[in-house]
Amino acid sequence: MEKAQEWFDYGIELAKEFGPKLITALVIYIIGMWVVKKVIKGTRKVMSKSKYDQSLQTFLLNLFSWALKIFLIIIVISRLGVDVTTFAALIAAAGLAVGLALQGSLSNFAGGVLIMIFKPYKIGDLIEAQGVLGKVKGIEIFTTKLVTPQNRLAIVPNGAMANGNIINYTAEGKMRVDTVIGVGYGEDIKKTKEVLLEVLTSNPKVLKDPAPSVNVLELGDSSVNFAVRPFCEPDDYWDVYFATHENCKLALDKAGIEIPYPHQVEIHREG
Structure with a gap:
């Protein structure tokens, strides 16, 4: 009985110490995600009114959304009492390991950036690349989505798109x-x-x-x-x-x- 009472008292102490932090962190996360959605929605409206290229708009919004979510997660973790500088060092080390393991994904991200800079195609263009013929439905951070004449969705990595041959049938308009x-x-x-x-x-x-x-x-x-x-x-x-x-x-x-x-x-x- 005494042992059980000790564990119960220990649990109460942990709840008193970490409970408010956990609840606060959870509230911050929920409110933060709501704010992120509102910010992204507002940014999308501003970009639409400014007549941003749709391909660039989709790409930047995805990138901005991920950046805000990562920033929010760092705030939540720091509210739990984790040292942010230590966490940053862990993130850097983990990032290096993940980067080596996901070289293909990094290549696809770089390919997406190159596509945004040089614009070999944009949303709505009819293109042929990597053995796929289709209309560009979306250009995301890592992939490009094409809708084929058979109404099939083809998802092609941006790394391959940026480094391969692309035939753009729409570029000349005819x-x-x-x-x-x-x-x-x-x-x-x-x-x-x-x-x-x-x-x-x-x-x-x-x-x-x-x-x-x-x-x-x-x-x-x-x-x-x-x-x-x-x-x-x-x-x-x-x-x-x-x-x-x-x-x-x-x-x-x-x-x-x-x-x-x-x-x-x-x-x-x-x-």
Whole structure:
């Protein structure tokens, strides 16, 4: 009984000594997180009104949010009675160890900074990088998020993005749609070009500048192949691509121009 009473009294003393500190630290953390959210929300509004680039805005807000949270955690720990200078030394030592273990993450962070500085792409751009084609949905501290044409979310490390090849289809504001249409050798080339060009110029999503073009690409084994090349806005690429194939087929059929296809010849043997 005496031993139990000693432990109970010891627990009471600890509660008296550390209880108020723990409660105060918890209150500071809860209020601090609320303040951080409000500050981030207010900063986002200020950036939006100042017309900050959306990519830079997202990146800076993520960085600012993490910095505020780390500062808050240091305040909470110091309120618990932990020596901040000792804690800082521990953080530095732990940071070195973590830095060595997470070199890839640090590389991705550096890549994110480089992307923000040199801006090879921004949110909304259609790009191809690291074997992924998609529209940039977000640029975060460590990764870039792309939405593919199949509506899949691809998350690519910023380190690889900053050090690899990037094709930005949106940067110039116009994309060329490359299609090939073949017709029979017996068809009139001039008439065929007129029909195909009419298909392109009648499509409202095809740009007039640069003008669309239709040219003989090659003399194939069984067809004369035409390079049919309209230009369009990046967002209209797939609409123009599919419409070009469909409308060219319909227009050639209407004009009586044959699109060659393999014919199956049946051989009848007597006897």
